[in-house]
Amino acid sequence: MRAVRKRVEWSQCYAYEIERLKALLQVEKNKSMMLGETISSLKQDKELLQQELTKKAELICEFLQDQLRPDKRRVHSSSQMEAGSSHQLISSFPDEGAPFESPALFDSFEEVEVHPLDRQRTIKLSSKRNRDGENTRVRMKNVVGVIARYMTALQEFRRSVSMKVAFDRVGVDRNTISRTAAIAELSLAAPEVFHALPPWDEKEETLAHYAVRCRQAMDENIKAKIKAMKARGELLPIVSK
Numbered sequence: 001m002r003a004v005r006k007r008v009e010w011s012q013c014y015a016y017e018i019e020r021l022k023a024l025l026q027v028e029k030n031k032s033m034m035l036g037e038t039i040s041s042l043k044q045d046k047e048l049l050q051q052e053l054t055k056k057a058e059l060i061c062e063f064l065q066d067q068l069r070p071d072k073r074r075v076h077s078s079s080q081m082e083a084g085s086s087h088q089l090i091s092s093f094p095d096e097g098a099p100f101e102s103p104a105l106f107d108s109f110e111e112v113e114v115h116p117l118d119r120q121r122t123i124k125l126s127s128k129r130n131r132d133g134e135n136t137r138v139r140m141k142n143v144v145g146v147i148a149r150y151m152t153a154l155q156e157f158r159r160s161v162s163m164k165v166a167f168d169r170v171g172v173d174r175n176t177i178s179r180t181a182a183i184a185e186l187s188l189a190a191p192e193v194f195h196a197l198p199p200w201d202e203k204e205e206t207l208a209h210y211a212v213r214c215r216q217a218m219d220e221n222i223k224a225k226i227k228a229m230k231a232r233g234e235l236l237p238i239v240s241k
Contacts, residue, residue, distance in 0.1 A: 053171045060148035143183060143200050146207060150184035153177055154236050163238065178238055179208050182215040185235055189226045193217055 149172060156166035167174055187194040197217055200210045218226070229235045 049171075056152070060152060063148075142202065143207070143210065146180045147184045147187055150177065150181065150236070157236060158233060163236065174238065177236065180211045181236065181238055182211045182218070183207070185226050186214040186218060186222070188235065189229055190218070190222045193222065 149170065153163075153166050153170045153172060156169045157163055160166050160169070163174065167177065194214070194217075197213060200207070226235060230237045
């Protein structure tokens with residue numbers, strides 16, 4: 001009888017333990033399901049932010065392509081190019097804190113910043129890689145795109161007075177801007193020298209190598225002018241690599 005009673009007790013203990021483990025397993029499944037939903041939501045947010053950044057970059061690229069056309073350049077005299085070289089890529093460069101005259105270029109930023117939660121997500125997602133290795137940062141594939149991204153970062157820097165915040169909003173890191181900064185700096189400080197360079201060929205040359213060519217084209221006068229423009233806030237105070 002005692003043996004039978006012990007067997008019954010052991011069976012009850014096993015049954016209780018099995019039920020407890022089943023309950024724990026169900027809790028873990030629920031947690032996993034909630035985590036999956038959170039990840040899915042974050043991925044959707046990332047895609048939306050990526051679309052916003054891409055649209056903004058496309059608008060700026062279109063604007064700069066129009067401004068960089070040689071036929072538009074010929075309208076200005078050489079003295080005008082020297083006196084207002086920082087205004088050649090854009091219709092007018094604003095004073096500290098003022099917006100560009102073409103508000104359409106930054107409409108997408110205004111739409112994102114209306115929502116504080118979305119703005120926080122923008123900064124977090126643009127400063128970190130997702131677990132699957134993808135990155136929300138916008139990659140430019142041509143010279144116009146590089147200049148557009150630089151000008152966007154410069155505009156945000158003038159608004160926030162912080163390069164880190166500006167780069168986070170644009171979706172680019174400091175090193176990326178630094179590697180190609182010479183392209184934008186030369187185009188703004190010495191547009192006549194910039195346009196005299198052999199054009200960039202994406203099949204034969206990387207943007208980083210083209211940036212090196214731009215840097216090599218800078219003489220002492222251009223370097224001094226770039227330094228002065230940085231001091232006035234007309235260029236990003238960043239050392240190009």
